[in-house]
Amino acid sequence: MRVDGPQANATNEEHVANRFDLPNLGIGLGLRTVHYGHILEHAPDVGWFEIISENYMQTEGKPLWFLDQIAERYPIVMHGVSMSIGSSDPLNWDYLREFKALRDRVGARWVSDHLCWTGIAGRNTHDLLPIPYTEEALRHVVSRVREVQDFLEAPLVIENPSTYVEFSGSTMKEWEFLRALTEQADCAILLDVNNVYVSAYNHGFDPDEYLAAIPYDRVVQFHVAGHTHNGTHIVDTHVGPVVDPVWRLLGHAHERAGGASILLEWDADIPPFPVAHAEAKKAEQWIGGVAR
Amino acid sequence: MTDRKPSPLLGGATEAFVHERASATPRNAVLEAAPAAHGTSTRPPVVASFDRLQSWFAASVTHAGLLSEGVVADGLVSRLDELERVVTRGPRLGALERLGVYHHGYRARLVECLADDYPAVQYALGTDTFEALCHGYIARHPSRSPNLNAYGQHMSAFLVEGASGVDLGTAPLAFLAGLATLEWALVEVLHAAAAPVLSLETLQSTPPDAWPSARLPRADTVRLLRLAYPVNAYFQAWRTDEAPTIPTAAASATVVYRHELTLWRLDLTPAMTALLSALFGGETLGDALAHIEREVHDAEELAEAERSVMIWFREWVAGGVFARIELPDANLEGACP
Numbered sequence: 001m002r003v004d005g006p007q008a009n010a011t012n013e014e015h016v017a018n019r020f021d022l023p024n025l026g027i028g029l030g031l032r033t034v035h036y037g038h039i040l041e042h043a044p045d046v047g048w049f050e051i052i053s054e055n056y057m058q059t060e061g062k063p064l065w066f067l068d069q070i071a072e073r074y075p076i077v078m079h080g081v082s083m084s085i086g087s088s089d090p091l092n093w094d095y096l097r098e099f100k101a102l103r104d105r106v107g108a109r110w111v112s113d114h115l116c117w118t119g120i121a122g123r124n125t126h127d128l129l130p131i132p133y134t135e136e137a138l139r140h141v142v143s144r145v146r147e148v149q150d151f152l153e154a155p156l157v158i159e160n161p162s163t164y165v166e167f168s169g170s171t172m173k174e175w176e177f178l179r180a181l182t183e184q185a186d187c188a189i190l191l192d193v194n195n196v197y198v199s200a201y202n203h204g205f206d207p208d209e210y211l212a213a214i215p216y217d218r219v220v221q222f223h224v225a226g227h228t229h230n231g232t233h234i235v236d237t238h239v240g241p242v243v244d245p246v247w248r249l250l251g252h253a254h255e256r257a258g259g260a261s262i263l264l265e266w267d268a269d270i271p272p273f274p275v276a277h278a279e280a281k282k283a284e285q286w287i288g289g290v291a292r
Numbered sequence: 293m294t295d296r297k298p299s300p301l302l303g304g305a306t307e308a309f310v311h312e313r314a315s316a317t318p319r320n321a322v323l324e325a326a327p328a329a330h331g332t333s334t335r336p337p338v339v340a341s342f343d344r345l346q347s348w349f350a351a352s353v354t355h356a357g358l359l360s361e362g363v364v365a366d367g368l369v370s371r372l373d374e375l376e377r378v379v380t381r382g383p384r385l386g387a388l389e390r391l392g393v394y395h396h397g398y399r400a401r402l403v404e405c406l407a408d409d410y411p412a413v414q415y416a417l418g419t420d421t422f423e424a425l426c427h428g429y430i431a432r433h434p435s436r437s438p439n440l441n442a443y444g445q446h447m448s449a450f451l452v453e454g455a456s457g458v459d460l461g462t463a464p465l466a467f468l469a470g471l472a473t474l475e476w477a478l479v480e481v482l483h484a485a486a487a488p489v490l491s492l493e494t495l496q497s498t499p500p501d502a503w504p505s506a507r508l509p510r511a512d513t514v515r516l517l518r519l520a521y522p523v524n525a526y527f528q529a530w531r532t533d534e535a536p537t538i539p540t541a542a543a544s545a546t547v548v549y550r551h552e553l554t555l556w557r558l559d560l561t562p563a564m565t566a567l568l569s570a571l572f573g574g575e576t577l578g579d580a581l582a583h584i585e586r587e588v589h590d591a592e593e594l595a596e597a598e599r600s601v602m603i604w605f606r607e608w609v610a611g612g613v614f615a616r617i618e619l620p621d622a623n624l625e626g627a628c629p
């Protein structure tokens with residue numbers, strides 16, 4: 001694993017490094033339009049930016065103009081919401097071609113999407129819908145991840161989503177499915193520790209059991225985010241500060257991974273850039289000297 | 293460009309606001325619970341193939357009415373008390389309530405997208421009526437694209453066709469459709485490629501005797517709108533927090549364009565409209581100028597057109613509204629360097 005910054009001598013020799021040789025970019029932020037002006041004017045000291053791929057697809061105008069400027073100054077990672085890797089519909093090759101072209105345009109360090117599906121029969125719900133964790137679904141998703149990786153000539157990074165239901169017919173836990181998928185398809189993991197926390201609350205499992213099952217040599221990135229607690233359930237709204245139990249999960253997982261890129265997602269009631277940036281930098285307090 | 297007041301009267305820069313899509317889940321409303329009378333099935337999980345299960349799930353969470361009706365609509369689940377044979381009860385919520393997060397999130401996300409595209413229509417209708425309009429639109433136009441950038445493209449036509457009978461109160465459909473046309477033009481222009489456009493230098497280097505046969509096609513970042521209401525005046529008043537009320541019908545024409553990173557809206561006089569429409573329609577400059585005399589009958593406006601036509605051209609070219617100048621002799625053709 002390539003490690004940027006002063007952590008090379010950190011006490012993590014026993015930890016596995018990611019097997020894809022993807023760099024640790026340090027602490028980054030999700031790129032949001034309301035922050036374009038601040039970023040271009042003040043050039044804040046941020047490790048990297050993650051974009052929602054679809055915001056820069058099907059457009060040739062203003063969004064790309066800003067992205068090109070920012071990609072000249074910062075490492076970019078692409079994070080998608082519409083690959084629909086878990087759908088029983090055929091893969092959308094028009095989408096994948098445009099996706100690959102965008103990756104090449106901005107020099108994205110890696111690309112990710114979610115362990116989910118977004119629609120069927122040609123219709124898109126634009127939501128991250130849950131997959132039944134069965135052998136049939138596993139075979140299907142493994143073959144699609146392989147196909148996409150062959151096309152991209154790069155590892156696909158798969159993120160665990162927040163979920164609100166589980167299927168009665170599931171025969172595996174999500175972490176068992178994720179582990180089997182990533183090993184059989186040889187793909188990478190974006191571990192969203194907030195999503196682990198949200199799903200654990202919604203379904204009543206132990207988040208530490210989830211973390212214990214992750215193959216950390218495949219983890220190339222972490223997500224943290226705020227959420228909305230409704231008492232009966234938690235919704236992954238990406239709003240507000242990250243709660244301490246989620247930071248604690250990050251600390252544990254980050255240590256097990258021997259360090260990997262960390263990213264804060266903030267998508268509703270987005271504050272001024274310095275506020276979001278300060279929230280992301282809180283990660284430093286939870287990861288013991290392993291990030292830059 | 294930003295120093296210049298768009299002529300002749302009205303318009304102004306629109307600070308382009310693209311609201312991006314995210315991987316987050318919208319905040320919930322109250323989730324629908326199953327009636328207490330319904331018990332819980334203790335029978336084994338429903339056996340269904342992967343794609344059958346996905347069809348059912350998508351049909352349920354995109355169902356336009358109550359979720360409790362949606363889950364039993366396609367036959368996989370025969371009665372509500374059988375739902376837990378497909379999705380489980382959670383530690384604190386029943387299966388129907390849990391599924392309700394997706395049912396609510398589906399429409400909420402698309403309403404948010406349409407509100408980003410049509411903020412003035414939302415203002416004109418009020419939040420609740422706008423939401424009802426969106427629900428009608430979502431039912432009529434489910435997304436078929438991985439991308440939401442073009443999701444709202446049918447709104448004007450949807451309004452013209454009667455908005456699926458949604459009760460929109462007293463606002464005339466033709467006004468709302470015109471306002472939607474203007475707002476969609478802003479979205480389109482924002483996403484259009486900024487290709488090279490005709491420059492002032494190229495225009496000025498064109499020999500005067502070549503002018504009558506020249507053609508000046510529209511740049512990709514430009515839209516010319518002819519509307520049945522003074523929609524742009526209304527939009528401008530809304531933008532500047534003047535709380536406009538719905539105007540009476542009166543023909544208007546507005547050109548919407550992007551110059552570098554700023555979007556502009558510029559109202560046109562009838563003479564300007566006649567000229568630009570003809571040019572954008574592919575006619576030569578000579579023929580386009582003749583349209584002014586055919587379509588404008590007000591003597592004062594004709595005189596004003598004669599005095600100002602060169603000024604209009606300079607302003608339009610400075611704003612980047614023409615893609616290039618095309619002359620019969622191909623050697624003289626040119627875009628900006």
Ligand SMILES: [Fe+2]
Pocket residue numbers: 159192195223265315
């Ligand atoms: Fe995430």
